[in-house]
Amino acid sequence: MKMQNFKLTLCYDGRRYHGWQKQGNTGNTIQAKIESLLSRILAQDIEVAGSGRTDAGVHARAQVCSFRAETSLSPEQLLNLIRRYLPDDIGALSLEYAEPRFHARLSCKEKTYVYRIWNSTSPNVFERGYTYTMSEPLNVPEMEKAAALIIGRHDFSAFCSNRHMKKSAVRELRSIDFTQNGNVLEIALTGNGFLYNMVRIIVGSLIEVGLGKRSADSLKQALLSMDRANSGPTAPAQGLFLWSLSY
């Protein structure tokens, strides 16, 4: 049997989990779930690398991970086994052979996150697990104006929760798009990478703009200050989806 490199694409409902990344032997995380499942199916120790972490409660419409395994199972056979044993809040979308050097995090070129806001006084019963509920109306054109001021290649320290980051905080935020779907406002952020809590802090700041609590310009000022104290609150996890990845 030859050592193979695999690319596995998952989706998950984040509500029951303490995020993607395993935490020693504690915590119910997606990564730990997938590693223990693959290790049992393949009867060998499997380590998976995700495209990046998702926080506790954050969902994934698509999360990619890579792993190496010695197996004579075809990707199709292995995918069927994985699907048979996954809990119903984690789905395996696809499994394929990957180039030997493929790595889910290091090979990732672009990520899109979508933040979903139920923006209505109408009750939010069926979308309540997958949206953040806000009954106050949001001024979306002002939010779009603010968003346009922070896209581009910048040091995003002001939009990062990790105060002691030693690595570069420069990222390229390529677009922020707004789509209204019935009562749901979807904010899609695409970039070459995101800092810890960056999407949720940008969205929390945009929401303050939408509520008239701060000006669109203040987001540009916060960005330039590189100081977390000048940006808005971290928006709640339940509205956030890791949406798509480019390799």
Next chain:
Amino acid sequence: MKMQNFKLTLCYDGRRYHGWQKQGNTGNTIQAKIESLLSRILAQDIEVAGSGRTDAGVHARAQVCSFRAETSLSPEQLLNLIRRYLPDDIGALSLEYAEPRFHARLSCKEKTYVYRIWNSTSPNVFERGYTYTMSEPLNVPEMEKAAALIIGRHDFSAFCSNRHMKKSAVRELRSIDFTQNGNVLEIALTGNGFLYNMVRIIVGSLIEVGLGKRSADSLKQALLSMDRANSGPTAPAQGLFLWSLSY
């Protein structure tokens, strides 16, 4: 204070409940929940009449109920109070004054139910609470052919779970419409009323047609036989929504 008649429109996620109808002092039902909430808010004993029962686990995009109360609160004030105290899986869509003779069940002219089937081998993570998952492909044109054979005004005894029904089983089934939304097949049934489990037995029978387990014609034969033994199984509750009501 004058006695007022009210029309309250609700939506709910049926998963946590033993259906609409209260069952003495036992069972977690929507009707019991609403009656106890209204009785507390209005400080008087309130009885609500629903447009009809929904089974355990069945959802409502819209369920109408009526009740009489002596109150000086406007419908808007009362609606806000109801919304404040409802659990997050029951929503109050609207509340208005109704004619004195209005009754949610007796005044109802037409009902639409929608049955939702996740018909794909792809994992069903985000819709899993609101669809019935079927990985085998369904032949929808055959299902449409079968549906056309049973619409109209008939005795629907063959599609009713209650074996000892003494009242008439004649109902007018006005339409059965099929809509494919991505991986979800939605079957909408509209009629002037439905017998116990009628929608779920019709859908269970249509699914057997879609799987090639029975012919379209066999549904017409089942209908004419007026014998429950000749129709298909009762489809699971989690795919069913009470969708809309006409008064």
